[in-house]
Amino acid sequence: MSDNVIPIATAQAPEQHPLPLARLYGEPVTELPKDLYIPPEALEVFLESFEGPLDLLLYLIRKANINVLDIPMAPLTAQYLEYVESMRHRNLELAAEYLLMAAMLLEIKSRMLLPRPNKVEDSDEDPRAELVRRLLEYEQMKAAAARIDQLPQALRDYEWVNVAITQQIAERLPEVTLNDLQVAWLSLMKQARMVQHHKVRKEELSVREHMAHILRRLQGGAYVEFQDLFDTAGGVPKLVVSFLAMLELAREKLVEITQREAFAPIHVRLAEATVHDIA
Secondary structure, three states: OOOOOOOOOOOOOOOOOOOOEEEOOOOEOOOOOOOOOOOHHHOOOOOOOOOOOOHHHHHHHHHHOOOOOOHHHHHHHHHHHHHHHHHOOHHHHHHHHHHHHHHHHHHHHHHHHOOOOOOOOOOOOOOHHHHHHHHHHHHHHHHHHHHHHHHOOOOOOOOOOOOOOOOOOOOOOOOOHHHHHHHHHHHHHHHHHOOOOOOOOOOOOOHHHHHEEEHOOOOOOOEHHHHOOOHHOOOOOHHHHHHHHHHHHHHOOOOEEEEEOOOOEEEEEOHHHHHHHHH
């Protein structure tokens, strides 16, 4: 029995095309030109960047979880000098201000290493006091700047939008309702009443004549109800004059005004002396 070998076709992997590095006039560029020159300082990547020596000191303090009011100067100065040494080889101008802070740290460190007398005078203060004050002020300013940076900014959080109107849009007038017409009409009527002319008519009314009229109504000697002696149809002026005539008759004791009880109807009759005079 012979062994039959069956050949198995192996699948070939699909050909992979390199991704284009860039596109020039719409055409993909897969290889860099041989005569392309890239200067060394064309691209720099900063993993940790600081805005100044105080920013670096604050970073080292927070990273080591150190109390700002009690800074251990020896390890902090060592870490700071290590960072400045690495920076000095790259950018000498940038490292100048960091070197100034390094000199200050070394001075503080040396002052703290010097022996002190047993009795410290009140005037002697901690050599780190000025550095702590500057660090606290810088931290406050940095926090305030972070809060301001969180506010919305143009071209970062939103874009300006320009709208150009190519054709004039027809103005749409508001609709007028029946209530609007009513309000407008009432406003016109109010203005008309304010400027209308009034005619004042003079009417002479005599109190003596009304006194005589009341006496004639009371000639029978019987009581007459108070309100029956007034003519309401004559208007307010005649009512006022009639009331004045009634008060004048009462003052001259020509009539008697009586009332049986409180809130009872008021009655009027001629006084006895007036009845005899008329008789």
